[in-house]
Amino acid sequence: MEDKLLKLVGLAFGVFVAIAIVFQIAEQLDAFARGIACAAGIGVMVGLPICVLRTFFGPDAQPRPGTWGGLVAVIAIFAFSLLFYGMSGQLDGGAAAAMVLLPGFVTFLGILRG
Numbered sequence: 001m002e003d004k005l006l007k008l009v010g011l012a013f014g015v016f017v018a019i020a021i022v023f024q025i026a027e028q029l030d031a032f033a034r035g036i037a038c039a040a041g042i043g044v045m046v047g048l049p050i051c052v053l054r055t056f057f058g059p060d061a062q063p064r065p066g067t068w069g070g071l072v073a074v075i076a077i078f079a080f081s082l083l084f085y086g087m088s089g090q091l092d093g094g095a096a097a098a099m100v101l102l103p104g105f106v107t108f109l110g111i112l113r114g
Contacts, residue, residue, distance in 0.1 A: 004055050008108070011051070012101055015044060019100050020093035027089055038086040041100045042079045048104035049075075067110060075103045 019041055026037035049071060053061045063071060078099045085091040 008052065008055055012048075012104065015048070016097040016101060019044065019097040022093070023086065023091060023096040024093035026086075027091070027093070031087065034087050034089060037096075038083050041082050041086070041096060045075055045079055045082070045100045045103055048101065049107035052104050052107045063107075063110075071103065071107065074106055078102055 022037050022040065026033040049063075053063065082091070082096060082099050086096060
């Protein structure tokens with residue numbers, strides 16, 4: 001369990017740094033670069049909760065039927081915010097990275113809860 005947790009923390013730290021750098025660079029460039037950064041951030045935002053589940057419960061793990069709605073709502077809210085603020089050039093790299101990692105963190109807390 002501790003080994004899996006360390007891998008997950010390392011992955012989250014790497015993703016945080018990478019997304020922060022990408023958004024800082026894309027903020028200085030044009031709308032096309034910001035669009036690519038937003039698409040990459042949303043892709044990580046959707047994929048990270050799946051990685052969390054499969055890391056702790058194996059390759060065939062899926063969320064319980066009652067948790068799909070909450071997870072989709074969290075991802076939709078933060079994806080819309082990331083897209084809106086990211087495309088307007090008003091989003092700092094650290095804030096973007098935190099928004100990308102939040103759904104994975106919520107999924108991890110749901111795993112610890114029960």
